Amino acid sequence: MAHTQTLLEKRERLLGPGNPLFYEKPVHLVRGEGVWLFDADGQRYLDCYNNVPCVGHCHPRVVDRLCQQAKLLNTHTRYLHENILDYAEKLLSKFDASLDRVMLACTGSEANELALRVARFNTGGEGVICTNATYHGNTRAVAQLNSIFEPFEGYGDDIRMVPWPDAYRAPDGLQGEALADAYAGKVREAIESFDQAGIRFAGMIVCPIFANEGLPAIPPGYMQKAIGYVRDAGGLYIADEVQAGFGRTGNWWGHQVTGVVPDILTLGKPMGAGHPISGVVARGELIDHYRKHEMYFNTFGGNPVSCAVAEAVLDVIEDERLVENAASVGRYVFDGFRGLQEKHDIIGDVRGNGLFFGIYLVTDRRRKTPAPAETKRIVNRLREKHILMSNIGEHDNVLKLRPPLCFSTDNADQLIGTLDDVLSSLQEQV
Amino acid sequence: MAHTQTLLEKRERLLGPGNPLFYEKPVHLVRGEGVWLFDADGQRYLDCYNNVPCVGHCHPRVVDRLCQQAKLLNTHTRYLHENILDYAEKLLSKFDASLDRVMLACTGSEANELALRVARFNTGGEGVICTNATYHGNTRAVAQLNSIFEPFEGYGDDIRMVPWPDAYRAPDGLQGEALADAYAGKVREAIESFDQAGIRFAGMIVCPIFANEGLPAIPPGYMQKAIGYVRDAGGLYIADEVQAGFGRTGNWWGHQVTGVVPDILTLGKPMGAGHPISGVVARGELIDHYRKHEMYFNTFGGNPVSCAVAEAVLDVIEDERLVENAASVGRYVFDGFRGLQEKHDIIGDVRGNGLFFGIYLVTDRRRKTPAPAETKRIVNRLREKHILMSNIGEHDNVLKLRPPLCFSTDNADQLIGTLDDVLSSLQEQV
Structure with missing residues (x-):
């Protein structure tokens, strides 16, 4: 603990204050393996939060490909190299045939930046719609879409924020198609x-699954109708798959949950299992038109090491059947959470797809009143019990869970059992 | 060559046309070691271009640190970890004491994005000055500074482009202080x-060394005066050290060439020797003020693997005395180029600092007429003779050389000798 204090002070002195950090008592991690993280005292934590190491922390096949390629060559795409082509081919084979080009970058923010530029260039338009409780990245243009954190520049008149579809707290008691x-x-x-x-x-x-908004159940037909309006007006549908992609939802891609194929989509976080790689996948004509007029070069984007790592991630997802695992273990976890909901009044709603869950906590089930203070306590209590997760949503009252895709039913039992204990002890205290 | 054609076709089909590529006959690289690159036919090239692998291609100490940390843990900065703090401390010790905070990101574009946001937030201003022949990155806000490639969005009224200082083709025959x-x-x-x-x-x-502008000799006193005006008007001096930093100029930092300490500076390319890491270093008050008001989080920025790699790069630069090597071998190369200038009329000017050179090629020495066509031919001829470089500048007529910092006098002899041959054969042909 004295050591933690030293690290915190050093952090503030070198990196500045206000650097985001999880938990009242921050975790000092030193090692990761599969679904497990270990702190400096050798304590083991079940990782129910981190989607970036999608194939499990430090997966040996991914690390091996990284090391092999890093020993051999790491350079940029102004020379020819096979890795970027092999990877692009394998990646694009996972999408609808209409999505047949990829541009590579390093971060989700860069991918969303590029997607916006490609969309605006192709349509000749400026106006972009996003939701009113979201986050798409940290660059100036992308920060314009951040309804969770208002950028200091304020919002331009080329942005409109629409309410995210919420079947749980629906307006005027509307349901279904209405x-x-x-x-x-x-x-x-x-x-x-x-x-x-x-x-x-x-x-x-x-x-495509409204992750930052709190993973709501999307009213059936919503995406078809909304994107229908977008396309009728000559607009493009950009799916930000940075969180939803790579098997997370029990499908390869988040947009498969509603079945509406995007015109452009962005990839990031789990793409390199922690290695900085991101991408924009789109209909060929959109990228070709953009590339013909705008010089785009990214020094590190698509380098041989990044592409080797990203290809290893795809291979592991396939060979270990992690998409299928996300679907089946996901259902198991979901059923477990539904069981907890029957027992604990604080659970207002359980949402999710595959291994991505939101547990909507309320102080009053009938009124569906968000319970942000309780949510925070639960997240910190679980950390004490060596289960790592976080919270999201418009009211910060949704437990956010997206464990590595190799999560097992044993892991699920530990998670559900511990959450049950924490919720019970919370009730006793109240 | 059939294989090269296959790769080119696959590249266009998967990545789209207009993807930047070097040389009329592109190079297909498969391996790198020190200052050497090897193509698929086993042919060896002397790398006189790549500053990213600043410590030499695939330096074993850097690769070892990468692999060790990748096997152990790779996660984000919302947990505590020592690597980011150890690295930040070591990095900041290389700067003037006023530059005492660092924010980490993944690419030069991200660093320049962040630097602009930090500067605008702190000053409350919008207006930014850059030069009229530069490039600072590919995001929308940063692309506003790109005078080499006009962005499709056009330029906003918050940008002013000033002529870069050019002592070689000075206006009205002005010299020195005037x-x-x-x-x-x-x-x-x-x-x-x-x-x-x-x-x-x-x-x-x-x-700080006007690299994209063609590495001009900066008129003594220019930076002091220009930045004096900037500061008198309440503005900040942002030095884009993405190319100039990490020993390239024979100093640790490019701004040391003129001695004007920036308020904010950005780091990139060589920072992780190819691993995607970048940073913003600034006076503490600027970053602290920004961090207190704006949430900044970068999923991959400052992760334990990136910081381990970046620290290994710093260690190698120090232990192998690469800053000193850049200065001494740099002088040797510079003298060699000056020798070639006496022999070849096409060389109008030789510029540079440390191991960063620009050779300004002209068709007419007296009139100093840029020679872009000849420059292109020379770059391609040198590629045939297994020397890799490129060209830059307002007129694309400046040979651009920035070899790995472990470049030796033997390497220099090979470079100078081959360049001599190519220039001679060019003259014979003409």
Whole structure:
């Protein structure tokens, strides 16, 4: 603990204050393996949070490919190299045939930056729609989409934020198709408002499973209708797959959950299992038109080491059947959470797809009143019991869980059992 | 060659056309070691271009640290870890004491994005000055500074481009202090024009050795005067050290060439010897003020693997005395180029610091007429003779050389001898 204090002081002195850090009592990690993380005291934690090491922490096949290629050559794409081509081919084979080009970069912010530029260039428009409780990255243009943290520059008039579709706390008690119509209508209104302001429309960018919004159950038909309006107005659908991609939802891609194929999509976090690689995948004509007019070069993007690592990640996901595992263990965990919901009133709603869950905590089930203070206590209590997760959502009251995709039913039992204990002890205290 | 054709076709099909590539006959590289690169036919090339592998291609100490840490743990900065702190401390010790905070990201574009946001937030200004023949990255906000490639969005009214200081083709035959005054006067005029337009001034961003501009000899006193105007007007000096940093100039940092300490500086390319890591170093108060108000998080930025690699790069630079090597071998190469200049009329000017050179090629020495076509031929001819370099500058007529910092006098002899041969054969042909 004295050591933790030293690290915290050093961190503030060297990196500045306000550097985001998890937990009241931060965790000092030194080692990772599979779904496990180990702290400096040798304590083991079950990682229920980290989607970046999607194949498990320090997967030997991924590390081996990294080391082999790093020993051999690491250079940029102004020379020819096979790794980027082998990877691009394998990656694109996982998508709908219409999505047949890829551009590589290093971070999710870079991918979303590029996707916005490609969309705006191709449509000649400026107006972009996002949701009112989201985050897409940290560059100036992308920060314009951040409804969770308002950028200091303020918002431009080329952004419209629409309410994310929420079947749990639906407005006016709407359900089913009427609810989908109501939310999609907000997208239509946003497009109309661009029109009225004389701002040409470029498209809509959303996480296809609305992860930052708290993983709501999406009203059936919503995406079809909303994207229908977008396309009718000449706009493009950009799916931010930085969190949702690479098997997370029990499908290869998050957009498969609703079945609406995007025009452009962005990839990041789990793409290199922690190695900085990201990408933009799109319909060929969009990328070709952009590339013909705009010089795009990214010094580290698509280098032989990054591509070797990313290819190893794809190989492991396939060979270890991690998409299937996310689907089946995901269902098991989901059922377990539903069981906890029957027992604990604080659980208002359980959402998710594959191995990505949101547990919506409420102080009052009937009124569905968000419980942010309790959520924070639970996250910290679980950390004490060596289970790592975090919280998200408009009201910070949604437990956020996205463990490595190699999560097992044994891991699930530990998670569900510990969460049960923590929720029970919380009730006793109250 | 059939294979090269296959790779080119695959590249266009998967990545789109217009992907930047070097040479009329592209090089297909498979291995790197020290200053050497090897192609698929086993042919060896002397790398006189790549600054990213600053310690030499695939340096064993860097690769070892990479592999060791990748096997152990790779996670983000929301948990405590010592690597980022050890690295930050070692890195900051290389700077003037006023530069005492660092923020880590993954690419030079991200670093310049962040630097602009930090500068604009701290000054409350929008207006930024850059030069009229530069490139600082590929995001929308940073692309506004790209005078080499005009962004499709066009330029905003918050950007002013000033002529880069050019002692070789000086206007009106000005020299010495008068020349420095003339160029610095352009900075003062730009600040005045922001004032007249009612745009609050934020600062000036330049590469401290004007690398993209063609590495001109900077008129003595220019930077002092120009930055004097910037600071008098409440603006900040951002030094883009992405190319100039980490020993390249025979100093640790490019800004040491003119001796003007920046308020903010950005690091990239050689920082991780190819591993994607970048950073913003600044006066503590600037970063602290920014961090207190703006949430900045970068998923891969500052992760334990990146920091281990970057620390190994610093250690190798120190232990192998690469800054000193850049200075001494740099002088040797420079003298060699000056020798070639006496022999070959096409060499109008030789510039550079440390192991970063620009050879300004002209068709007419007296008129100093740029020779872009000849420059291109020479670059391609040298590639045939297994020497890799490229060209830059407003007119694409400056041979650009920035070999790994472990470049030796033997390497220099090979470079100078081959360049001599190519220039001679060029003359014979003409």
